[in-house]
Amino acid sequence: MLTKRIIPCLDVKDGRVVKGVNFVNLRDAGDPVECGEIYSREGADELVFLDITATSDSRNTVADMVRRVAERVFIPFTVGGGIRTAEDMKAILREGADKISVNSAALNRPELIKEGADHFGRQCIVVAIDARKRRQHRDGSQFENGEKWKSEDGWTVFRSGGRIDTGTDAIEWAERTCDLGAGELLVTSMDCDGTKAGYDIDLTRTISERTGVPIIASGGAGTKEHFYDVLTDGKADAALAASLFHYRELSIEEVKTYLKERGIPVRS
Amino acid sequence: MNNIAVIDYDAGNIRSVLNALKNLGQSAILTGDRSEILSAERVILPGVGSFGDAMSKLENYGLIDVIHDVCDSGTPLLGICLGQQLLFDSSEESPGVKGLGIIRGTCTRIPDGTNEDGTVRKIPQIGWNDLSYPQTGSGCEGRLFKGVSEHSYVYFVHSYCVVPDDRSVIKATTQYGITVAASVEQGNVFACQFHPEKSSDTGQKILENFLTIPKLSIKEAGL
Numbered sequence: 485m486l487t488k489r490i491i492p493c494l495d496v497k498d499g500r501v502v503k504g505v506n507f508v509n510l511r512d513a514g515d516p517v518e519c520g521e522i523y524s525r526e527g528a529d530e531l532v533f534l535d536i537t538a539t540s541d542s543r544n545t546v547a548d549m550v551r552r553v554a555e556r557v558f559i560p561f562t563v564g565g566g567i568r569t570a571e572d573m574k575a576i577l578r579e580g581a582d583k584i585s586v587n588s589a590a591l592n593r594p595e596l597i598k599e600g601a602d603h604f605g606r607q608c609i610v611v612a613i614d615a616r617k618r619r620q621h622r623d624g625s626q627f628e629n630g631e632k633w634k635s636e637d638g639w640t641v642f643r644s645g646g647r648i649d650t651g652t653d654a655i656e657w658a659e660r661t662c663d664l665g666a667g668e669l670l671v672t673s674m675d676c677d678g679t680k681a682g683y684d685i686d687l688t689r690t691i692s693e694r695t696g697v698p699i700i701a702s703g704g705a706g707t708k709e710h711f712y713d714v715l716t717d718g719k720a721d722a723a724l725a726a727s728l729f730h731y732r733e734l735s736i737e738e739v740k741t742y743l744k745e746r747g748i749p750v751r752s
Numbered sequence: 753m754n755n756i757a758v759i760d761y762d763a764g765n766i767r768s769v770l771n772a773l774k775n776l777g778q779s780a781i782l783t784g785d786r787s788e789i790l791s792a793e794r795v796i797l798p799g800v801g802s803f804g805d806a807m808s809k810l811e812n813y814g815l816i817d818v819i820h821d822v823c824d825s826g827t828p829l830l831g832i833c834l835g836q837q838l839l840f841d842s843s844e845e846s847p848g849v850k851g852l853g854i855i856r857g858t859c860t861r862i863p864d865g866t867n868e869d870g871t872v873r874k875i876p877q878i879g880w881n882d883l884s885y886p887q888t889g890s891g892c893e894g895r896l897f898k899g900v901s902e903h904s905y906v907y908f909v910h911s912y913c914v915v916p917d918d919r920s921v922i923k924a925t926t927q928y929g930i931t932v933a934a935s936v937e938q939g940n941v942f943a944c945q946f947h948p949e950k951s952s953d954t955g956q957k958i959l960e961n962f963l964t965i966p967k968l969s970i971k972e973a974g975l
Contacts, residue, residue: 485868485927487880487905524952529880555771560907560950580767582909582950605801607876607909608765668878698878719871721879751880751905 487749488715489529489722490736491700492729494519496565497537499545503730516549520557523729527736528559529751532585532670532724535565536645542566547575554580562610564670570599577604585610585670588643591650591657594664601665610700611666614646615639615654615687616674622653635686646674655690662695669695670724672702680706683714683723692719700724708734708742715748756780756963757792759819761809766798769832772949776960786818794963795822799834803859803912804846806834816852823854826968828940836936836943837914845912855938857916865929873929876911881926881946883934886919894923894937896944896961904954906934906946913945940968 495502500514512518520531535546563576564585573584590596590611600609618637620626639654658669671691673684688701701720705728714720728734740750758769760782773780799806810816822829831839840851843859865873882903887893913932924935935944948955
């Protein structure tokens with residue numbers, strides 16, 4: 485039976501893992517290869533490397549990192565951050581990455597998704613969507629005093645690392661990216677990210693039900709139960725977390741053991 | 753003599769296959785050259801993309817006859833992912849396109865439907881799924897799976913699966929709404945629908961097993 489996937493995400497800047505990975509036995513907490521190897525040994529099903537280097541001359545650094553990771557890590561991995569053209573995608577895939585993830589560039593120019601899917605197959609095109617609950621009603625009217633967000637208010641998509649609200653509806657954008665050729669969606673809840681209070685179950689479930697591709701849920705993991713909730717009620721196919729794993733608050737093994745005991749298929 | 757030849761026909765990401773072989777201490781060359789392929793001790797046919805595109809590339813590079821010659825000579829051949837599907841006669845993905853026809857049968861799309869838990873089956877299948885061995889106890893177990901326990905997990909990315917005329921060539925299966933032929937073996941021709949090069953220790957063991965398969969004598973190959 486196809487298993488649910490647990491995916492650690494590593495932020496990388498200038499070819500180095502930022503925020504480090506706080507593991508004993510790790511010689512260099514900033515080395516993406518070593519971090520990738522240790523997560524692979526611990527049972528990660530995939531890895532995501534997110535390049536947050538702000539400069540445009542980071543292309544070669546990223547390609548070099550991908551090459552070194554692919555030489556030593558034998559599980560699938562995705563690389564995202566700053567990918568703007570099909571040429572950028574090719575440079576990363578040819579060094580051994582399995583998938584590339586696009587976010588702002590796809591919002592600026594949605595055809596990029598189609599170009600990627602046509603050239604490399606949709607299975608390697610992941611569209612990352614940063615979504616936040618609307619702060620006003622869909623029709624633009626303000627919430628009355630004390631009025632709370634309801635699911636029919638929906639979510640909007642942010643770009644540029646969550647700095648700019650595009651006003652685009654997240655569910656409609658998710659559907660459109662799939663029509664264009666997205667093979668998977670990496671859905672981050674900006675409301676939940678960093679809170680450790682759980683994933684946005686409504687958001688992942690709605691997108692999962694409205695699209696036919698696998699959904700990777702991101703943002704908000706704090707406990708084992710949160711993984712269970714998003715993989716069941718949230719209808720996610722995979723769950724991603726970063727600092728929770730890096731700082732050893734939970735291990736991948738603990739999460740998987742918990743899920744397995746509750747009847748969720750996981751790779752052991 | 754080159755140890756392993758990985759057939760080069762612009763088939764997408766083959767770097768990972770080369771890396772996995774290197775990790776096993778093997779030197780592999782990526783080549784589309786007839787004599788280099790035919791002199792190798794083992795040959796790997798990778799593949800990502802569509803059936804029709806891949807077949808027309810193999811044809812343009814003059815590799816169809818070369819692959820048939822590899823099989824006829826008894827040299828162990830391993831098809832990976834689309835490389836497994838190409839070994840068959842045809843595929844629903846590209847109607848009218850002739851496959852390599854080395855193993856009799858066709859390729860069909862994973863059918864739409866619902867999974868065991870009531871959720872809609874997503875296509876492609878992307879992720880880790882476990883292996884079952886239909887030939888267990890028959891004396892015809894898959895040689896790639898020696899020392900790999902049943903229900904080990906491997907990594908799949910595919911929308912189509914092979915349907916051999918002779919079911920006995922299927923050495924490993926996985927469940928995805930239907931029973932998917934995860935691996936086939938016919939003589940010295942081997943193939944996997946999953947990606948051993950991305951399947952962690954299990955995948956490395958499967959590749960290692962392939963590297964120990966001896967060449968068949970011409971007589972055996974002709975059988």
